[in-house]
Amino acid sequence: MSWSQEELVAAAYAVVFLFVLVYVAIIAAKLARLQRETAELVELARRKSGGTS
């Protein structure tokens, strides 16, 4: 397959953009998980404090 110079330049920049996009998506997914876990722990802490008081 033959690639033109313009296509190769576009490919180089697109690869970088795609990598950053995937990285940000992974970070976003992780933040969503941490948010869920924080909510679970808040609920757990409330139940515990309710049970002891």
Place this chain on the structure above:
Amino acid sequence: MGLALVLALIVAPEDADQGISQRIFYIHVPIALTAYFCFGLGAVKALLLLWRGEERYDLESYVAIHQGTIFGALTLITGSIWARASWGIWWTWSSNQLVLFLVLFLFYCAYFMLRFSLEDGPRRARSSAVYALFGVALIPVSFLAIRLAADFIHPTVFTRDGPQMSGTMFATFLVCWGAVTLLAYVLYRVELAGKRLDADLRELREVLQ
């Protein structure tokens, strides 16, 4: 990043020798320099861990090396695309610069194999730190290989006489370098914050259960 893209793809003049493919330089070289910097930062944090024994340096070293590996992968991919555009081939084993960078990249990939094969704790932190310090020796070798290489297939842009490019091209390069460094810094801080938060939540869960 937006300004860097506009400068690199529109404003910077076209290279008389390489034509449009030279524009890959503005993304490839800053990414490569950032990868070296991240690996170096990882080694500095590893040294601090061994010296001061503070646990936080382990995570900071790990995240820096993780960033370095990501930017290293991007260096190899963008370099390969540039090689195809300039030399007509995706890869050549005859260029010391390329092979040494690949060795450096694979060395740091093995860092993760070592790290995740050990149980979490001080032993893993120390072993990872020692490995990261060994890797830092490869950075100057890889960086200088371009000047020591006998094949001269990889271009040398920065010589003792300064940058071998016009003022606009150099300014574009500096803006792109700054943008990539800033991106790496932001990603480093975000990943580090996420990992610290994760560790804190795990600890909190243990306390509550």
